[in-house]
Amino acid sequence: MRKKDVPIVAQSTETTDWVSRYADEVIAESERRAPGKPVVVASGLSPSGPIHLGNLREVMTPHLVADEIRRRGYTVRHLLSWDDYDRYRKVPAGVPGIDESWAEHIGKPLTSVPAPVGSEHPNWAEHFKAAMVEALAELGVEYDGISQTEQYTSGAYRDQVLFAMKHRGDIDAILDQYRTKKAPAKKQGQKPVDEAELEAAEGSGAAAEDDGSGTSGYFPYKPYCGRCEKDLTTVTAYDDETTELTYTCSACGFSETVRLSEFDRGKLVWKVDWPMRWAHEGVIFEPSGVDHSSPGSSFQVGGQIVGIFGGKQPIGPMYAFVGISGMAKMSSSKGGVPTAADALQIMEPQLLRWLYARRRPNQSFKIAFDQEIQRLYDEWDKLAGKVADGSVLPADAAAYARAVGTAAGELPRTPRPMPYRTLASVADITAGAEDQTLRILSELDPQNPLGSLDEVRPRLGKAETWINTQVPAEERTVVRDEPDADLLASLDEQGRASLRLLVEGLEENWSLDGLTHLVYGVPKVQAGYSADATAKELPPEIKVAQRTFFALLYHLLVGRDTGPRLPTLLLAVGQERVRKLLGA
Numbered sequence: 001m002r003k004k005d006v007p008i009v010a011q012s013t014e015t016t017d018w019v020s021r022y023a024d025e026v027i028a029e030s031e032r033r034a035p036g037k038p039v040v041v042a043s044g045l046s047p048s049g050p051i052h053l054g055n056l057r058e059v060m061t062p063h064l065v066a067d068e069i070r071r072r073g074y075t076v077r078h079l080l081s082w083d084d085y086d087r088y089r090k091v092p093a094g095v096p097g098i099d100e101s102w103a104e105h106i107g108k109p110l111t112s113v114p115a116p117v118g119s120e121h122p123n124w125a126e127h128f129k130a131a132m133v134e135a136l137a138e139l140g141v142e143y144d145g146i147s148q149t150e151q152y153t154s155g156a157y158r159d160q161v162l163f164a165m166k167h168r169g170d171i172d173a174i175l176d177q178y179r180t181k182k183a184p185a186k187k188q189g190q191k192p193v194d195e196a197e198l199e200a201a202e203g204s205g206a207a208a209e210d211d212g213s214g215t216s217g218y219f220p221y222k223p224y225c226g227r228c229e230k231d232l233t234t235v236t237a238y239d240d241e242t243t244e245l246t247y248t249c250s251a252c253g254f255s256e257t258v259r260l261s262e263f264d265r266g267k268l269v270w271k272v273d274w275p276m277r278w279a280h281e282g283v284i285f286e287p288s289g290v291d292h293s294s295p296g297s298s299f300q301v302g303g304q305i306v307g308i309f310g311g312k313q314p315i316g317p318m319y320a321f322v323g324i325s326g327m328a329k330m331s332s333s334k335g336g337v338p339t340a341a342d343a344l345q346i347m348e349p350q351l352l353r354w355l356y357a358r359r360r361p362n363q364s365f366k367i368a369f370d371q372e373i374q375r376l377y378d379e380w381d382k383l384a385g386k387v388a389d390g391s392v393l394p395a396d397a398a399a400y401a402r403a404v405g406t407a408a409g410e411l412p413r414t415p416r417p418m419p420y421r422t423l424a425s426v427a428d429i430t431a432g433a434e435d436q437t438l439r440i441l442s443e444l445d446p447q448n449p450l451g452s453l454d455e456v457r458p459r460l461g462k463a464e465t466w467i468n469t470q471v472p473a474e475e476r477t478v479v480r481d482e483p484d485a486d487l488l489a490s491l492d493e494q495g496r497a498s499l500r501l502l503v504e505g506l507e508e509n510w511s512l513d514g515l516t517h518l519v520y521g522v523p524k525v526q527a528g529y530s531a532d533a534t535a536k537e538l539p540p541e542i543k544v545a546q547r548t549f550f551a552l553l554y555h556l557l558v559g560r561d562t563g564p565r566l567p568t569l570l571l572a573v574g575q576e577r578v579r580k581l582l583g584a
Contacts, residue, residue: 017398018360023068025315026285033312034282038075041066041285042277042314043143046083047128048110049092052337053367054289054322056135060356061287061319063141070407078143079281084125085148085267087231088113107230107251111149125149135340139349140406153264160276160309162260164220164268166240167308171272172218174304175211178296212269223247223266227254231266275302279311286314287361290321319361326370326470343367346466348459349411351380354403358396369470377420384417414459416450422512423456423463425564428477429572432464440572444512477563479573480581484556488583491552498522498549499556503584506575515567523549556581 030039041062045051059080066078088110091102097116105113105124113124121127136143151157164171212220219235223245232251238244243260268276277283288299303313324337343352346369355376359365368376386392387400405411418441430436434453441456442449453460467476491499501522509518521531523545529538554563557578563569570578 017357017395019064019068019357019402020398022065022285022315022317023072026065027069027072027074029315030284033284037282038077039066039069039284040077040079040282042079042081042281042283043286044081044083044274045129045132046086046110047125047132048086048089049095049128050339051128051132052339053324053343054337056340057319057322057356057361058287058289059136059141059143060139060353061317061361062285063143064357064402065285067142067402067406078141079146079283080143081146081148081277082125082129083148084110084129085152086110086270088124107228107232109149109224109229109231111147112224112229131339131341135344138344139340139353140408140411142406142408148267152267155264157268157276157280158261158264160280161221161268162243163309164272164276165238165243165245165260168212168218168220170308171220171305172213174308175213175218175271175301178301179211179213210269211271220269220272221245221260221266222269223258223263225249225252225254226256226265228252233266271298271301272305274298275306275311275313276309278302278306278314279309282311283314286316287319288316289319317361320364323364323366325366325368325372338367338369343369346462346470347373347377348414348462350403350413351377353411354380354399357402358399373466374421374424381417381419412458414456416455417459418444418456420459420463421565422568423460424467425477425568426572427460427464427467428471428564429479429569432468436572439574440568443510443571444568446511477558477569479557479577480559483581483583484559487555494526495552498526498552499582499584501525502553503579503582506570506578510571510575512567512571515570519550519553519566519570520546553582556583 026039026041030037034040043059043062045055045058062078066076069076086109088105088108090106091098091100095116097118102113110125111123115121115123115127119127121130133145210222212218212222214234216234216236219238221235222231223233223235224231225233225247228249228251230249230251233247233249235245235247237246237257238260244257245260245263246255246257248255267273278286299313299316299318306313340352352367355365355367366372383392383396383400387397392400404413422444423441426437426440430440437460438450438453441453444450450456502518505518505522506515509515517531523542524533524538525531527538527542527545529542550566551561553566554560557563557569557573564572573581
C-alpha cells in the first residue's frame with residue numbers, strides 16, 4: 001500500500017544500484033501477489049552464540065531494500081525471526097561464563113538453555129540476542145521482531161503444524177527427490193569465481209539436516225521431550241482424525257501420547273518450517289546464505305514445499321561471505337569472528353552501513369579491524385567530499401545516502417569529522433587524556449580551533465577504542481622522556497642542520513598543514529630547492545633524503561623507525577618537548 005503522506009528521501013532517478021533494482025522487483029511482485037497490502041521482507045537469525053558480521057548481512061540486505069521501498073512511500077514490514085526455538089547444537093568455544101557442563105543442554109530449545117554465568121538475561125537466546133538488538137538500533141534498522149519460541153508455544157502456528165502433518169506424504173515426496181542428490185563434482189582444473197561459489201558447489205551440510213524421516217514413517221514435526229526438554233525424540237504414531245501423536249525420547253527414555261491440536265511443545269523441522277513461514281507471513285523478499293543454496297538445502301527444497309502451504313517462494317539473492325581484515329583480539333577470545341557490536345565499538349554506524357550497501361549481495365567483502373580501517377575511513381571521507389561538491393557518481397551517491405540515514409531520517413553523526421587516522425594517532429599518543437587531546441586537535445587548524453571534544457564524537461571514541469583494543473602494545477606510540485644523547489652526538493653536520501631547520505620553523509608552522517609543509521620541506525631546502533617544489537621538479541634522491549630525515553625524527557621522538565604521521569606526532573608532543581628531544 002502506498003502512503004501519500006510519507007516523505008520520500010531524495011534519491012537520484014538515475015540510480016542503478018542493486019538496492020533500487022531489487023526494490024523495483026519486490027514492489028512489482030508484491031502488487032501481483034498481494035495488491036493493497038504492506039510489502040513484506042524477512043530475515044532470520046539464530047541466537048545460538050555471538051551473532052557475527054556475516055549474519056548481519058542476513059539483516060542488512062532486506063533492510064536496505066525495505067528502506068528504499070519506504071523512501072518511495074510504500075508501507076513495508078521487515079520481519080526479523082529470532083530462531084530461538086532452534087535446538088542448542090553445541091557448546092561454543094571461548095564464550096565467557098560457560099564451561100563443558102553446558103553440554104548437558106544440547107538438544108533443548110535455545111530459550112531453555114541457561115545464559116552464561118554473570119549474564120543479566122534469562123536464557124541463552126536472550127543473552128546473545130541482546131547485543132544484536134542494540135547494534136541494530138544503532139544502525140537504524142527498523143524491523144518487527146518475531147520470537148519463534150513465542151510463536152510455537154502460543155499455538156500461533158497450530159493450524160500450519162496440523163496441515164503439515166496431514167500433508168506429510170506430499171512433503172515427503174518432495175524431500176525424497178533431494179535425499180540422494182549430491183553436490184556437482186568439480187571438473188579438474190576448474191576454479192570457482194569466488195568463495196561463495198566454492199561453498200555452494202561443494203555443499204555446506206545443509207542437505208543433511210534432519211528432515212523428519214524415521215523408521216516409523218515420515219513426520220515433519222519434532223516434539224521437545226516432556227521430561228528432559230530435548231528434541232532427541234522420534235514420532236512413532238500419528239492419527240489424522242484425533243491428532244493423537246505418540247513419541248519416544250532417546251535421551252531419557254520418556255514416551256507419551258499427546259493431542260497435537262492442543263500440544264505446543266515442538267516445532268516443524270527446518271526444511272518445512274521455513275516455507276511454512278513464507279506462506280503464513282506472505283514474504284516477498286528474503287535473501288539466503290550460501291549454506292541454504294546448495295543442492296537439497298532449505299531454500300531450494302522450500303521453493304517447492306511452500307506451494308503445499310498455498311504460498312510462493314520469496315525473491316531473494318544468495319549472499320556471499322563477509323571476511324575480516326585483522327581478526328580482532330577482543331573477539332577471537334570469544335571463540336568466533338567479530339560481531340556487529342564489536343564493529344560498532346571501533347566504527348561509526350554510517351561506515352558499517354556503507355560497507356554492506358556498496359556491494360551487491362553476491363559480492364564478498366572484508367570489514368577491517370586492523371590498520372586497513374584507516375584507509376576505509378579515508379575512502380569514506382573522500383566520498384563525503386564528492387557528495388558535497390556534486391562530483392559523485394549516481395550509484396556511489398545512492399550508497400552514501402543509504403549509509404548516512406534511512407527513510408526515517410539521518411543517523412546521528414559526528415559534527416566535525418576529523419580524519420580517523422589523525423584521531424587514532426592522537427588517542428595513541430595521549431592515552432585518553434582529554435585536556436591533551438583537545439589541545440592537539442585544536443592546534444590542527446589554528447584558524448578554526450576545536451571548541452569541545454563533543455564536536456569530534458562519536459568518531460573520536462571509536463578511534464580511541466580501536467587503539468586500545470586492536471593495536472598491539474608493541475605497536476603503540478610512547479614518546480621519549482629524555483633526549484637520545486648518543487644519537488644526537490653521532491649526527492653529522494647535515495643531520496644537525498636538518499634538525500635546526502625544523503626547530504626554527506616550528507613556531508611559524510605550528511598547525512597540521514604548516515608542519516606537513518615543514519617536515520617535507522626540510523630535505524628539499526637542504527638540497528638547494530624551494531620548500532614549495534613539487535615532486536615533478538625534484539630528483540628521485542629527495543624522496544630518499546625525506547625517508548632518512550623522517551626515520552631520524554621518529555628515533556629521536558619515539559625510539560622507533562616509524563610511528564604516527566609526523567605532523568600529528570609533533571603537535572601531540574608539543575613545541576617545548578619537541579625542542580628538548582631534538583636537542584635544541
